[in-house]
Amino acid sequence: MEANRFDVSTVEGYTRATAHLAGRMEELSSGSQALNLADLSSMLRENVRKIRNDRFNISVIGEFKRGKSTIINALLGAEICPADRLPATAALNRVVYGESPAVVVHFKDGKSEEVDMDHLRAYVTKLDEASRGMAETVSEVVVRYPLSYCKNNVDIIDTPGLNDEDTMTEITLSMLPKTDAALFVLMATSPFSETERDFLVNKMIASDLGRVIFVVNAIDVLDEDEARDVLEFIAGRIQEMVVGKAKRLYGADSEEYQKFLRAIGKPRVVGISARNALRGKLRNNPSLVEESNFSELERSIEYTLTQERGGIALYTYLGRMQSAVDTMLGAIEMRRRQFSADKDVFQKKYDEGVAVLEELKKKRDRELENVDVSAKNACQELLPRIQEYIDELKKSVTAALEGVKLSKDDLSKENKEATSKRLIGIVEDVSKNCSVEYVQRLQSAIEKCTSTEITRLEGFEGEFLSKLSGIEMSLTTKDPGNTVLSTAIDVAMGMGGGIPGIGAAYLGYRQAGIKGLLLGGGVGGLTAAASFYALNSLIAAAGIALGGPIVIAGTAIVYLFAGKMAMKAVNKFLQPDMSAKFIAKFRDSVLERLTSNEVRREQEKRLKEAVYGAFDGIKERLLSETERMMNSTKATLDAIASDMEGNEEERKETEELFAQVEQSAGEVRKEIAELRGLLAPAGKGEEL
Numbered sequence: 001m002e003a004n005r006f007d008v009s010t011v012e013g014y015t016r017a018t019a020h021l022a023g024r025m026e027e028l029s030s031g032s033q034a035l036n037l038a039d040l041s042s043m044l045r046e047n048v049r050k051i052r053n054d055r056f057n058i059s060v061i062g063e064f065k066r067g068k069s070t071i072i073n074a075l076l077g078a079e080i081c082p083a084d085r086l087p088a089t090a091a092l093n094r095v096v097y098g099e100s101p102a103v104v105v106h107f108k109d110g111k112s113e114e115v116d117m118d119h120l121r122a123y124v125t126k127l128d129e130a131s132r133g134m135a136e137t138v139s140e141v142v143v144r145y146p147l148s149y150c151k152n153n154v155d156i157i158d159t160p161g162l163n164d165e166d167t168m169t170e171i172t173l174s175m176l177p178k179t180d181a182a183l184f185v186l187m188a189t190s191p192f193s194e195t196e197r198d199f200l201v202n203k204m205i206a207s208d209l210g211r212v213i214f215v216v217n218a219i220d221v222l223d224e225d226e227a228r229d230v231l232e233f234i235a236g237r238i239q240e241m242v243v244g245k246a247k248r249l250y251g252a253d254s255e256e257y258q259k260f261l262r263a264i265g266k267p268r269v270v271g272i273s274a275r276n277a278l279r280g281k282l283r284n285n286p287s288l289v290e291e292s293n294f295s296e297l298e299r300s301i302e303y304t305l306t307q308e309r310g311g312i313a314l315y316t317y318l319g320r321m322q323s324a325v326d327t328m329l330g331a332i333e334m335r336r337r338q339f340s341a342d343k344d345v346f347q348k349k350y351d352e353g354v355a356v357l358e359e360l361k362k363k364r365d366r367e368l369e370n371v372d373v374s375a376k377n378a379c380q381e382l383l384p385r386i387q388e389y390i391d392e393l394k395k396s397v398t399a400a401l402e403g404v405k406l407s408k409d410d411l412s413k414e415n416k417e418a419t420s421k422r423l424i425g426i427v428e429d430v431s432k433n434c435s436v437e438y439v440q441r442l443q444s445a446i447e448k449c450t451s452t453e454i455t456r457l458e459g460f461e462g463e464f465l466s467k468l469s470g471i472e473m474s475l476t477t478k479d480p481g482n483t484v485l486s487t488a489i490d491v492a493m494g495m496g497g498g499i500p501g502i503g504a505a506y507l508g509y510r511q512a513g514i515k516g517l518l519l520g521g522g523v524g525g526l527t528a529a530a531s532f533y534a535l536n537s538l539i540a541a542a543g544i545a546l547g548g549p550i551v552i553a554g555t556a557i558v559y560l561f562a563g564k565m566a567m568k569a570v571n572k573f574l575q576p577d578m579s580a581k582f583i584a585k586f587r588d589s590v591l592e593r594l595t596s597n598e599v600r601r602e603q604e605k606r607l608k609e610a611v612y613g614a615f616d617g618i619k620e621r622l623l624s625e626t627e628r629m630m631n632s633t634k635a636t637l638d639a640i641a642s643d644m645e646g647n648e649e650e651r652k653e654t655e656e657l658f659a660q661v662e663q664s665a666g667e668v669r670k671e672i673a674e675l676r677g678l679l680a681p682a683g684k685g686e687e688l
């Protein structure tokens with residue numbers, strides 16, 4: 001085993017390492033199958049599938065004409081995405097690896113069609129009327145191309161510019177939660193437009209910010225000093241906006257605010273010239289590439305993908321493998337010790353063991369019910385937030401409409417529709433901003449509730465693991481005749497920490513704590529950084545689940561009055577009336593709508609879905625992890641019973657199987673330690 005066999009600091013190395021782990025997991029899966037540990041075996045197979053389907057997503061977002069498509073082409077070293085001086089990209093364009101070039105267009109109506117590479121422009125751009133109309137019917141275009149950059153399961157997504165149309169912003173926002181790294185592209189020549197500021201401060205959800213790399217493009221138009229000043233200015237502005245936003249949202253003294261600061265840390269800002277990088281790469285001119293500073297961006301992307309996003313996944317996979325190895329070796333230990341044991345003594349232990357398992361199952365089921373109670377309490381606790389949200393909305397709508405003045409002309413018959421649209425647009429804007437804030441506050445409140453629940457479950461976890469360890473100890477102590485299960489359990493319960501060699505299979509879980517159990521499962525010796533990461537990944541995962549429905553809730557509110565009702569309201573009052581009177585009436589109809597039972601009920605439904613969704617996640621993990629551990633113990637008890645019935649030859653075969661499993665488990669252990677060593681020193685939890 002030579003050192004540095006693994007390198008997880010590059011996407012290529014990371015992909016190689018995870019592919020290797022998948023192979024190892026397959027090996028462990030067959031081993032555990034042979035040991036009669038069916039649940040463990042299928043868990044491992046499931047993880048193999050996960051690893052093999054794992055992909056990295058990089059999305060490039062920003063206002064229109066920032067050089068997004070050019071950046072992608074520079075990354076790829078090929079002109080794949082159409083770029084132009086005019087607003088170009090009009091649909092999501094996903095670039096993935098393929099042996100031979102192909103373009104598949106997915107339409108909004110669910111159909112898809114393969115088209116010629118030369119016709120890509122016609123589907124993803126709005127450079128002429130025909131393609132603009134076409135792009136509107138497209139949901140996503142997938143370009144397959146033999147690009148080395150994409151070979152390691154890296155997908156790159158080109159997005160339409162933000163400023164251009166509202167729907168473009170929606171498309172971009174919907175992308176973010178599914179993205180591993182997002183490049184937010186700004187232009188060195190016009191740092192921070194109003195749209196960019198608005199997107200960052202009002203539209204983006206705080207939890208998405210941690211994945212963003214800010215790219216300042218076109219530094220080639222500035223000299224060195226200017227470029228440095230611009231980068232410094234932009235970094236300062238971002239910090240100010242983002243931190244200011246979090247302060248407003250959570251309050252400067254809050255725990256959430258501190259967590260937010262740790263999670264996003266210092267915004268990453270990289271200045272580049274995408275044009276020079278692309279030219280340099282196409283013309284084989286390394287000094288032009290060097291001048292473009294593009295490699296700093298490439299390194300930053302690689303770090304985000306492998307160390308941050310990949311680090312979380314690796315910790316989880318390694319934890320799963322560790323717990324599998326511990327369980328398998330524990331099972332072998334028990335079986336070996338009982339080979340020549342007294343049948344009657346074993347039978348007694350078997351019966352006691354089964355009784356303990358039954359008792360644990362009941363306790364676990366009660367615990368699952370308790371989680372439901374906690375979910376219900378969390379809902380009760382959070383329901384008042386809806387009223388706060390609606391009050392906030394009412395205040396903002398009122399304030400926004402106060403600033404509007406309508407002329408006689410606005411109120412004329414011909415302009416009726418345009419005016420009503422304008423007013424609705426104003427209401428839509430403020431309510432979207434309010435909704436995003438509400439979602440973030442709620443998301444963070446739900447996280448707080450689930451994290452309290454996870455801490456509460458630690459009591460049950462301690463008892464559960466000790467009792468399982470007790471069963472194992474009663475079967476592995478040197479003098480099997482004297483150790484009855486009840487004493488073994490007492491000893492195990494008193495141990496608290498971990499006595500090496502005893503109850504190894506379960507003490508692995510104990511180290512990880514219930515958090516590890518719920519997040520990755522049996523991750524022994526988690527560092528602070530890792531648990532921070534793991535916790536964040538749960539939050540991120542929950543964020544996707546939670547973010548969805550509530551964000552929609554926010555917009556649903558908008559649509560409730562932006563739709564027919566508001567139109568009706570506008571039409572009803574649209575007489576050559578006084579501007580103020582007219583707006584007051586419009587406002588009142590909106591406010592009335594906002595306070596309606598229908599809106600409140602809809603919001604309550606969404607909130608409950610989000611809360612129960614988060615708590616159900618805990619329940620699922622608790623159920624599947626405890627079930628697997630109990631089933632493994634029961635399976636081993638049965639295997640021992642069957643070992644005792646076996647003849648000499650069968651026993652020899654079993655011994656061979658044990659030796660084989662021990663051999664591969666030993667290798668896996670070394671590899672786990674090696675890979676953990678590569679991840680741990682980064683200690684990123686603190687910096688983040």
Ligand SMILES: Nc1nc2c(ncn2[C@@H]2O[C@H](COP(=O)(O)OP(=O)(O)OP(=O)(O)O)[C@@H](O)[C@H]2O)c(=O)[nH]1
Nearest residue numbers: 065066067068069070083084087088089161274275
């Ligand atoms: N000077 C300079 N111009 C650049 C650079 N990168 C892109 N451009 C130019 O900026 C224009 C827009 O580039 P695109 O890549 O199409 O920008 P985009 O953000 O994808 O635009 P949309 O798809 O319309 O939102 C093109 O004319 C590019 O040549 C750069 O690094 N320096």
Ligand SMILES: [Mg+2]
Nearest residue numbers: 068069088089
């Ligand atoms: Mg573009």
